[in-house]
Amino acid sequence: MRPQVFFDINGIKFDLHQVIGVKNKDETSKKYRPFKQIEERLNRTYKQNYYGTNGYDKLEGANSYMILFVCFFNFLRQHSSLKHKTPVSGLFDNNMLMPDQWLKLIEISHKYHPADN
Numbered sequence: 001m002r003p004q005v006f007f008d009i010n011g012i013k014f015d016l017h018q019v020i021g022v023k024n025k026d027e028t029s030k031k032y033r034p035f036k037q038i039e040e041r042l043n044r045t046y047k048q049n050y051y052g053t054n055g056y057d058k059l060e061g062a063n064s065y066m067i068l069f070v071c072f073f074n075f076l077r078q079h080s081s082l083k084h085k086t087p088v089s090g091l092f093d094n095n096m097l098m099p100d101q102w103l104k105l106i107e108i109s110h111k112y113h114p115a116d117n
Contacts (some may be wrong), residue, residue: 017032019033042073045073046069049069071105076098091105092104
């Protein structure tokens with residue numbers, strides 16, 4: 001589903017600014033090119049992790065994968081622009097292995113939003 005359709009279905013205003021080509025030949029391209037570059041880098045990072053999944057047969061599977069990817073990207077992945085630190089500092093011990101970091105992240109999220117029983 002394209003973002004425009006999703007936002008339209010959910011009543012969210014969506015403005016599309018088209019950046020064309022690799023040179024800034026118009027004011028819109030000049031103004032929004034930095035955002036396009038950030039978006040393109042995120043898309044490349046997402047695609048690198050997505051190719052091995054062979055797609056999803058249901059929307060729930062795709063949504064679950066996107067949630068896990070966002071958690072990984074925002075909490076677990078070291079970013080070169082942050083001197084190889086995670087965006088959220090102080091959440092994990094320096095010597096924690098990735099599976100332990102996932103478990104701690106799940107534990108923290110459960111404390112924040114406990115399951116309804």
